[in-house]
Amino acid sequence: MPLPGFISNLIPPTPLSRRLATQSLLFAAGDGTFNTAAAFYLVAFVGLSPAQIGVGLTVAGIASFLTAYPMGRLADFIGPKRIWAISALISALMFATMPFIHGFWAYLAVIVVFEVVNNAGGAGRNAYVLDVLPDKERVATQAFMYSSLNLGFTIGALIAGIALALDTDTVLKWGVPFFALAIGIANSVWITRLPRAPHEERRAAGEVTEKLPGPGALRNVGWLLVTTFTGTLWSNQVLLHTVIPLWLVEYTDSPRWLLAWLFATNTVLCIILPAYTSKGVHDVRDALRRVWWSSAFFVAACAITLVTHDTRGFLTIFLVWLGHVAVTGAELAIGSASWAFQAELMDPDRRGEYEGVAGIGRQLGGAWAPALFTFLAMGWHPDFYSGAGWLVIGAIVVAAAAAMGPSTKLAVRFKQTHFPREDEPEAVAAELA
Secondary structure: OOOOOHHHHOOOHHHHHHHHHHHHHHHHHHHHHHHHHHHHHHHHHOOOOOOHHHHHHHHHHHHHHHHHHHHHHHHHOHHEEEEEEHHHHHHHHHHHHHHHHHHHHHHHHHHHHHHHHHHHHHHHHHHHHHOOHHHHHHHHHHHHHHHHHHHHHHHHHHHHHHHHHHHOHHHHHHHHHHHHHHHHHHHHHHHHOOOOHHHHHHHHHOOOOOOOOOOHHHOOOOHHHHHHHHHHHOOOHHHHHHHHHHHHHHHHHOOOOOHHHHHHHHHHHHHHHHHHHHOOOOOOOHHHHHHHHHHHHHHHHHHHHHHHOOOOOHHHHHHHHHHHHHHHHHHHHHHHHHHHHHHHHHHOOOHHHHHOOOOOOOHHHHOOOOHHHHHHHHHOOOOOOOOOOHHHHHHHHHHHHHHHHHHHHHHHHHHHHOOOOOOHHHHHHHHHH
């Protein structure tokens, strides 16, 4: 019996896209289970203070920034699928260390390894996905993978919630990390069983893996700018997870239970809508249109949330929820744009390297946003207008969107000059139009 149209549209259409979506579900279920309980776990069992957790995350972020490029190069050298599977296995083994470590330095070692390994795995994953999929399926399949990620994180959160609700600490201390270990090992095995991509096929055929001719990703200024401004546009996550929740608690009369409703709404929308919101995104011009959609949703979220400082009761609840929905629109739009930029602007022979540079760009474009946006929204109230901080946040995102046009033109010209010729001249000319 055929499934209803709405439900069938949520199922990836090809066997390969279904296998990739299943991998995303496995990864997120294991990762989400531990991360949901991580704050309590680190305080109760590892013996950390909140300040030590924050310092550890900061140091891990610095390690992530410093290793993004070399890990991307390593993915190209070893092979995207191979480094992806190895990274998944090492990450799983890191979960198994958690019941046995205690104190700040042990925690710091584990979290830094996590970040470095995940850099390599992320570069391998993205390079493999782009390598193995036909051009026309790349954006759509990554949309289904994004939906599966959100579904997996939801499943992981529910499992962790059950463990946190139990009276005994045994399940939480041992069960959560070893459940994450088991799912992580299954994820690693699943990755090894994915089909070979052209990159691996060329290696299997005995092609020499000498240094590739032409300039590397760090020479592609357009790509670095694109990923930097994309990182700024992804700062919608800062609004989603930090600024709006803090605003709700400090500056509105909304009940605190609304926080759960906001995150539930975001999760459901990010499971259901990516397959729909990514339709029609095929090239750079389509992606640039989504960039402007994303910035429009972002600005709308700022304006709507700002108003809630002066509203009361049900109207406040509705507007805060509507602002959160607008942020989700920004997230979905920049997601589809990001996948198109990856597919269209990365050198097919250096995808791991390009992912490494993208990691640097994303950090440059967004690492400052939590501190700055929180200060602008809640710590800066000039006499001429108390809501000026929200306007500045919106202006930053609009400026980033405006900069994407010339940045992508630089990247397309670099592609036209230096990449292996896979596109017809007319297609390249159209990208530059």
